[in-house]
Amino acid sequence: MSASKTKPIRWGMVGGGRGSQIGYIHHSAALRDSTFELVAGAFDIDPERGRAFGVDLGLDEARSYPEYAAMFAAEAERPDGIEAVSVATPNNTHFAICKAALEHGLHVVCEKPLCFTVSEAQELKALSQARHKIVGVTYGYAGHQMIEQARAMVKNGDLGEIRIVNLQFAHGFHSAPVEDQNPSTRWRVDPTTAGPSYVLGDVGTHPLYISEVILPHLTIKRLMCARQSFVKSRAPLEDNAVTLMEYDNGAIATVWSSAVNAGSMHGQKVRIVGEKASIEWWDERPNQLSYEVQGEPARILERGMGYLYPEARIDDRIGGGHPEGLFEAWANLYRRFGFAINKEHGLAPDGIEGLAFPGIDAGLEGVRWVENCVRSADAGGVWVDYL
Ligand code: NAD
Incomplete structure (x- = not known):
């Protein structure tokens, strides 16, 4: 660059x-x-x-x-x-x-x-x-280099037709009511300051946006969502939610959003399954992308290497082997x-x-997803057309 x-x-x-x-x-x-x-x-x-x-x-x-x-x-x-x-x-x-x-x-x-x-x-x-x-x-x-690599792999047909999308951002930091001591968590579990959701908006929208970057050709057709307040005082806001989504090409997705996944650090993972191969990315190991072709040994693609697609290499700051992290990902976005x-x-x-x-469209789509999830969950966890 x-x-x-x-x-x-x-x-x-x-x-x-x-x-x-x-x-x-x-x-x-x-x-x-x-x-x-x-x-x-x-x-x-x-x-x-x-x-x-x-x-x-x-x-x-x-x-x-x-x-x-x-x-x-x-x-x-x-x-x-x-x-x-x-x-x-x-x-x-x-x-x-x-x-x-x-x-x-x-x-x-x-x-x-x-x-x-x-x-x-x-x-x-x-x-x-x-x-x-x-x-x-x-x-x-979304500023991590391997997200651009995943986007280019899907675009170039390395996975074939997309069938299954498995998303999660499920950490364990709020397994107990830490908001009693922590003001930064307190506003997150109060609907007047947090909005219509807690974990759906706070964490679930992150892998959702990553899936939009990797799969720009897929449109959500309908979804169903169930949400829970395992720490009861957080109701009506959820500290855990599971969403099932159907895309217009027939592909299916699950999204697990949670703050009560005890023992987990971030637990943000994105797995995209195509007819030929799958890719998987985990934000706690952001420099690697797992590429798994059916019938072959799994490969770990590394950030900064010459075999990546050119779109991904534009984001390279320090060459392969040196670990990059969240600061570099955010700096890529700010750039x-x-x-x-x-x-x-x-x-x-x-x-x-x-x-x-x-x-602005990413912001709008995040709000739209939360609104649809809440509508489904509050109607008893039923399928709703994606509005
Ligand atoms: P926080 O409670 O730790 O800090 C909020 C800050 O805003 C404080 O410095 C507070 O004094 C200040 N503030 C509050 N109202 C203000 C006002 N009217 N004018 C000026 N300053 C004001 O919150 P946080 O965890 O830093 O979260 C802030 C926002 O960032 C939230 O919307 C949260 O969802 C988002 N967030 C995003 C990510 C991400 O990965 N993108 C991560 C964490 C938080």
């Missing part, structure tokens, strides 16, 4: 303050390739803590704002004001903050879930199109967000235009 010839995009953050779970990876990924430059922020629900955090990150004190509305208004008045903003706050704030950012003419990188309902997502999509602004959604695992933003600004492409990145 050649270095970008464009200037860094002036960038701000909402949320992701000191001690937050995901703020650090946003800074690290966005700044990794100098695609973005952090110049402003409203980092925290506590204005003073947020201001101090921004100053520690090296911001001009006047641009470390007490809240996002003040930041959008003040930055819009500056000739060197922010051009893009990332939103890394709890779920219930995403819609209002993204809407305000787009109305202020900003490109947006938003955490998942994009918002609570399909109609809200459609409103954001219409606004982003009307204002010619990019909305990226941080389905961060693509930057590419899309620069393209909107009429600046020259830098050679990654063919790569998939989670944009």
Whole structure:
């Protein structure tokens, strides 16, 4: 990958303050390739803590704002004001903050879930199109190089017709009611802050998006979902869910979303079964992709190797053998967000235009999937047409 010839995009953050779970990876990924430059922020629900955090990150004190509305208004008045903003706050704030950012003419990188309902997502999509602004959604695992390899293998027919898709993101960290002590978990199990689901939106949408990247030609026709609250106090939100889906080509998928898979770390796995061969990827071993041809010994494809498809090698940062991880995957996504933003600004492409990145449609589809799963589960776990 050649270095970008464009200037860094002036960038701000909402949320992701000191001690937050995901703020650090946003800074690290966005700044990794100098695609973005952090110049402003409203980092925290506590204005003073947020201001101090921004100053520690090296911001001009006047641009470390007490809240996002003040930041959008003040930055819009500056000739060197922010051009893009990332939103890394709890779920219930995403819609209002993204809407305000787009109305202020900003490109947006938003955490998942994009918002609570399909109609809200459609409103954001219409606004982003009307204002010619990019909305990226941080389905961060999709930036791993072996996901591009899997996408190219399916496209090139290495697996044959796709029959079965087996998805899971099933960790064990919330097997007990840890929310009693942990504020970062507490908002996730409260419908007013988390939205209509817990694990479906919090973890299930990650492998769902990866399956959309690998299998862009498949469309979900109908699904059925059952969801449970094994820690009773979490009801009506689920801490475990099983979804069965049918695609329009007759293929079938299962998605296991869980926070109570005791003993499991992440447990995010994607297995795609075709008529000739299968591939399997596990986010705890992201540098490897298992390629299993029926009747032959299984092969482990390694990141960074010359035998990968060219689309996958574009993401290579350090060559085979050296392990890459989540920071590199997120940096790959931020580089693509930057590419899309620069393209909107009429600046020259830098050679990654063919790569998939989670944009507004990915955000919308994640919200749509959760809405359909909840509709099925709440009707008793029945098949519902995918709306
Ligand atoms: P967290 O509770 O650990 O941190 C939230 C941060 O937002 C805190 O710094 C808080 O002070 C700040 N905040 C809250 N309201 C604010 C407001 N109105 N204005 C400014 N700052 C505000 O939460 P988290 O775990 O970091 O999750 C944040 C978001 O990121 C959630 O939507 C979550 O779903 C998402 N997330 C995504 C991934 C991923 O892999 N993409 C991983 C973890 C979390």
